[in-house]
Amino acid sequence: MPFLAHYGTQLINLCAAVLLLLAFTMLTQRRILSLIHLYTAQGLVLFASTVLVALVTGQAELYKSAALTLALKVLALPWLLHFLIRRLNVKWDVETLINIPTTMLIGIVLVILAFNLAAPISRLAGTVTRATLGIAMASILLSFLMMITRSKAVPQVIGFLSMENGLFFAATAAVYGMPFVFEFGIAFDVLVAVLIMGVFFFQIRERFDSLDTRHLERLKEH
Amino acid sequence: MNASLSGLAAQFTELALAVLLAPLLTGWVNQCRAWLQNKSGPGLLQPYRLLGKLFQKEIVLATNASPLFRAAPYLIFGCLALAAAIVPTLGTDLPLNAAADAIALVGLLALARLFISLAGMDVGTAFGTLGARREMLVGFLAEPALLMVLFTASLISQSTSLATIVETLAHRDFVIYPSLAFAGVAFTMVSLAENARIPVDNPATHLELTMIHEAMILEYSGRHLAMVEWAASLKLFVYSCMGLALFFPWGVAGGGDWLGIVLALPALLAKLAVGGAALALIEIVSAKMRIFRAPEFLGTAFLLAVLALLVHVLLEG
Numbered sequence: 342m343p344f345l346a347h348y349g350t351q352l353i354n355l356c357a358a359v360l361l362l363l364a365f366t367m368l369t370q371r372r373i374l375s376l377i378h379l380y381t382a383q384g385l386v387l388f389a390s391t392v393l394v395a396l397v398t399g400q401a402e403l404y405k406s407a408a409l410t411l412a413l414k415v416l417a418l419p420w421l422l423h424f425l426i427r428r429l430n431v432k433w434d435v436e437t438l439i440n441i442p443t444t445m446l447i448g449i450v451l452v453i454l455a456f457n458l459a460a461p462i463s464r465l466a467g468t469v470t471r472a473t474l475g476i477a478m479a480s481i482l483l484s485f486l487m488m489i490t491r492s493k494a495v496p497q498v499i500g501f502l503s504m505e506n507g508l509f510f511a512a513t514a515a516v517y518g519m520p521f522v523f524e525f526g527i528a529f530d531v532l533v534a535v536l537i538m539g540v541f542f543f544q545i546r547e548r549f550d551s552l553d554t555r556h557l558e559r560l561k562e563h
Numbered sequence: 564m565n566a567s568l569s570g571l572a573a574q575f576t577e578l579a580l581a582v583l584l585a586p587l588l589t590g591w592v593n594q595c596r597a598w599l600q601n602k603s604g605p606g607l608l609q610p611y612r613l614l615g616k617l618f619q620k621e622i623v624l625a626t627n628a629s630p631l632f633r634a635a636p637y638l639i640f641g642c643l644a645l646a647a648a649i650v651p652t653l654g655t656d657l658p659l660n661a662a663a664d665a666i667a668l669v670g671l672l673a674l675a676r677l678f679i680s681l682a683g684m685d686v687g688t689a690f691g692t693l694g695a696r697r698e699m700l701v702g703f704l705a706e707p708a709l710l711m712v713l714f715t716a717s718l719i720s721q722s723t724s725l726a727t728i729v730e731t732l733a734h735r736d737f738v739i740y741p742s743l744a745f746a747g748v749a750f751t752m753v754s755l756a757e758n759a760r761i762p763v764d765n766p767a768t769h770l771e772l773t774m775i776h777e778a779m780i781l782e783y784s785g786r787h788l789a790m791v792e793w794a795a796s797l798k799l800f801v802y803s804c805m806g807l808a809l810f811f812p813w814g815v816a817g818g819g820d821w822l823g824i825v826l827a828l829p830a831l832l833a834k835l836a837v838g839g840a841a842l843a844l845i846e847i848v849s850a851k852m853r854i855f856r857a858p859e860f861l862g863t864a865f866l867l868a869v870l871a872l873l874v875h876v877l878l879e880g
Contacts, residue, residue: 351739354878358741362748365870369863442862449866456877475877 349397350469356390357473360510361452364480367503368448368487369441373431376499377422383506384414391513397469400517406524410509413528418502418535425539426495431552436492444490448483455479462515470514477511494545494552498538505531570658573824574648577657580828581647585800586610586793588839595843610796617789625686625782635682636783636790642675643797650804653827654816655726664723665713668805669706672757675794676702683779694778697854701763701775704861705753711868712753715746716809718875725808733812741878745871747810751845752864754802756857759795761846763857773851803842807834 363383370376388410395403437444459475466474481504488500505527512519519527542552549556590607597604624633649663649671663671676698683695717723719740720731756763759776768774780791808815814830816823852860 348739355739355741355744358744358874358878361870361874362745362867365867369859442859445863445866449869452870452873456873472878476874 345396349393353390353393353397353470354473356386356393357470357476357510357514359386360390360506361476361480361483364483364503364507365445365448367499368444368483368490371437371441373426373493373495373499376496377419377426380422380499380503380506381415381419383503384410384419387506387510388415390510391518394470394513394517398517402521403513403518405521406509406513406518409524409528413532414502414506417532421535421539422495422499425542429495429542429546429552431493431495436553437490438492439490444486448486451482451486452479455482466515470517473514474511477507477514481507481511483507492553492555494538494542494554497554498535502531502535567658569821570656573654574657574659576824577651577653578644578648581652581797581800581804582644582793584835585647585796586614588800588803588835589796591836591839592799592843595840596846599843599847610792614789614793617784617792618786620785622785622787627686628782629685632682632685632782633787635678635685636787636794638678639675640790640794640797642671642678643794643801646671646675646801647797647804649725650801651726651729651808651815652804652831654824655730656817657726660724660726665717665725665728666710666723668725669710669713672709672798672801673702673706675798679779679791682783686782688782690778690781694775694781697775698779700854701756701857701861704858704865705756708749708753708861708865708868709757711865711872712746712750712809715742715868715871715875718872719743719879725805729808729812729815730817732809733815734817740875742871742875743810745867745874747806749864749868749871750806750809752860752867754806755845756861756864758799758802760842762849762852762860765851773854775854803835803838804831807831807838 360383363379363386367376367379367383370379388407391403391407391410394400395407439447455478456475459478463471463474484500484504484507488497488504491497491500509524509527512524518524545554545557546552587607587610590605590610593609594604594607645659645663646668648657648659649668651657651660680695680698680702683691683698685691713723716728716732719742720728722728722731755761759766764775765773766776769777776795780788783791811834814827814834816827
């Protein structure tokens with residue numbers, strides 16, 4: 342297909358940029374509900390980019406990964422998260438440990454760091470998606486930053502999930518995805534992790550009357 | 564000589580079009596907003612009727628108003644009309660473009676802001692001063708973000724001249740620039756703030772706690788107010804055309820192509836209609852922010868624009 346040959350790589354780059362944009366927007370969001378919507382959007386973009394890579398490179402394995410992404414990251418996990426916040430009744434503003442403008446400045450520094458780190462690796466890679474490796478690393482670091490700067494449990498879990506999105510994207514960017522068995526395993530790990538963390542949410546709330554993980558830092562009860 | 568004559572003609576057509584169409588765009592945005600709120604709306608021509616009414620009314624001046632207060636409306640209007648002349652809307656063969664690039668455009672917008680703020684403080688009422696301070700707060704945060712957006716487009720086309728940017732984006736091979744996605748989001752945020760639109764300011768309010776733009780022009784009346792209102796419409800028009808030139812430049816004619824310029828007019832009108840409806844939609848779905856959230860909003864815009872530059876270096880460099 343001449344259209345794909347010409348615009349395929351450019352479209353993948355666009356998907357990568359949108360992924361980074363979403364990771365950055367997550368960092369600035371205060372409300373849990375918008376965080377879940379952003380996570381769903383990230384899953385959709387990831388699905389689109391995986392399908393594009395599959396179309397451009399003709400790797401049939403990647404269609405399976407794309408289907409897995411759609412089922413798990415766009416449908417199952419957001420539904421699970423919606424269910425959790427409805428049951429926990431947490432739609433309030435997220436508290437951040439560092440204020441949001443400072444977090445964004447740190448985010449920019451992380452993006453520059455990631456782009457510089459990825460540059461030599463990208464030069465070695467021979468894939469059509471090599472330029473997006475820096476973006477994948479940047480979204481991993483940004484999600485990591487989000488996990489660190491939030492004090493409530495639910496945003497931390499969303500940060501963890503979006504970090505997994507970044508890793509998945511990095512795998513596609515660097516080596517056209519991992520073997521399907523690994524991906525399947527990781528996907529189920531993530532699903533189980535969210536289920537277990539859901540149980541944890543209820544336990545934390547029952548114990549401390551709040552979902553603030555700072556309570557867990559104290560070893561003794563006062 | 565012939566080429567420069569056609570350029571001059573295109574330049575004046577463009578300027579006249581901007582000045583005459585600007586109130587229509589404001590009317591269209593208000594009408595869309597009314598439709599989305601299930602109201603019937605005042606009609607597309609309401610801004611023209613308002614301007615006509617204000618031009619007929621007499622001017623009431625405060626006793627301590629200085630000459631600056633009387634001159635400011637004309638200065639603001641002049642700055643924005645000049646800015647409208649720089650932005651290529653129909654064709655790219657504009658004589659003024661050689662004299663003023665994107666940075667000069669930002670400078671002109673800043674000059675207009677300076678005069679309206681000075682005029683707001685001139686009479687010495689509490690509201691005018693309050694509005695002027697808030698306007699400067701919004702302005703000094705929005706300006707670097709706008710410059711970064713323009714620099715991203717300049718990096719792509721290797722020139723700060725808006726005409727060259729439009730030429731590069733519209734008339735070369737179609738290329739997807741991911742950096743423009745970031746720049747587009749940042750530009751939308753900046754233009755919402757600069758045009759006193761809803762997440763930052765409400766153009767329809769006279770509630771003292773929230774207003775920014777309206778607070779500065781409370782003391783104006785008669786034809787002065789008409790000029791200020793017209794300038795505000797022109798500012799919205801300039802920002803819309805700038806957005807279209809940077810992100811949707813298709814349809815703008817290349818240099819000296821008369822047929823292209825004639826065809827560019829319906830394209831421009833269609834793009835402005837869609838853009839105005841989108842603006843109304845953004846205003847409907849978002850809530851007015853507290854004034855102290857505005858720095859965070861514009862800080863996000865600035866950082867997104869910086870990201871656009873970084874993404875350009877990574878993906879397109």
